[in-house]
Amino acid sequence: MPVKNYLHKIDLTQPKQLQTLVENRRVFNLQNCELNVFESYQEAYRVPLTFHDLVITSMVRGKKVMHLFDKPSFDYLPGETVIVPADETMVIDFPEAEADKPTQCIALAVDARYVNNTIQYLDNYYNSDPDTEHNWKLQFNQYHFANENEVTDLINKLIRVCSGGDKAKNIYADLNLKELLIRLMQSQHLLQVSSESGEWNNHSRLHHILHYINDNLTEKIAVDTLSRKAYMSRNDFFRWFKEQFGITPLEYINRERIKLAKQLLIDPKNTVTSVAMQCGFTDVNYFVRLFRKAEGITPGAYQSCSLQHNLSA
Known part of the structure; x- marks a missing residue:
């Protein structure tokens, strides 16, 4: 199993402050997002949960079973994230929740206008090359995934900022939230282009480069060779690749x-x-x-x- 990147543990709600034993909710409101911390202390099944904004959720403790998009159910565990579009109902089971072993999950609900502004920023900044131009967006065909280091770090920062008392919390949250959205879209973009590269080898420069890499994994692959195939200088290629996918060649x-x-x-x-x-x-x-x-x-x-x-x- 791949190494998982776990979120920092969040203090549990004091027993006297619990409003319910299933999906007890603490809310921290900011200008562009809302941080929710959910905890369940007893076994429960088929619990519905809906947000009216895009929601980025991550498990902190315990186990849930998620029913989503009319797809097969799946175990949802610490070190994993699920993204869900606005007004999509999640139906959740808590098969192992107990008083001394609760589940805990965070949910970041992100304002739709803020998401659209971030996408517009990406379109303006990254689509200067007609060969790689595409419509940036969050895709929901890959909605459940293991956290990468950068995603874990950003969510940890957002939890700390949203739940803290700093007067500049909206500024700090804005910076981290924009980076989180961009990294999620870059990761999805890489997955999409990589899956298409075999069939669409000559569709774009990106497809051609990934196809070459995957066809030559058993050989030495030099960045200089890749940059020549992309008709770019080494430095420009390195920067361009990371801008598109969020990772280096x-x-x-x-x-x-x-x-x-x-x-x-x-x-x-x-x-x-x-x-x-x-x-x-x-x-x-x-x-x-x-x-x-x-x-x-x-x-x-x-x-x-x-x-x-x-x-x-």
């Missing part, structure tokens, strides 16, 4: 190589060394460090777990 390459390594490690005939080489790593120790950072365990331990799972299946 090397971070993307390593992320894709770790995905490939996980597929290869399922085969017991492959050694950790051979997998490292097949994934374009010339230094096995570097591969092991990257793998552990991404997945929380070493490649060897991952292979052992995969083999045990296959034997028991």
Whole structure:
């Protein structure tokens, strides 16, 4: 399992201040967003919850089961985020909530005008290149995902700002909220372009670059080579790639190589060394460090777990 980035624990509501044992709510209102802290202290099922604005939710403690978009239900755990459009009802189960083991979740409701202004900012700033121009937006085909470091840090900051007493809290919240929205859209943009790159290799410069990377994961991939294929200087390419996707070219390459390594490690005939080489790593120790950072365990331990799972299946 990939390493999870957990939110900082939030103090639980004092028992005397609880209004209800299921989805007890604390609210912190700011100019462009509203922070909600929900807690449940007893088992409950099919609890509806609706916001009239875009909502970004993240689990802090415990477990929920979410029913959303008429899709199959899923477990919702700490280290994960769910984004939901305005007026979409979430139906929630609390199968494990107890008085001494409550669930806790935050929900950031974001003003629609603020979201639209942020999208307009992205359109104006990032669409100077006709080859990469597209309509920036939040997509809800990827609405449940593990938190990345940057997303976790930003949500932690927003919780601290919204629940604090600083007179400038609206200014600080504005800066962090805009970055959070941009990073979410960049991450979704990367996922979309990456999934299209095989079929749409020549659709755009972005598709062409990602297609080349994924076709050459087993080889040495130099940033200079990528910049030449993009017809850009090295510095311009590096900045352009990060603006579009929120991560550097090397971070993307390593992320894709770790995905490939996980597929290869399922085969017991492959050694950790051979997998490292097949994934374009010339230094096995570097591969092991990257793998552990991404997945929380070493490649060897991952292979052992995969083999045990296959034997028991």
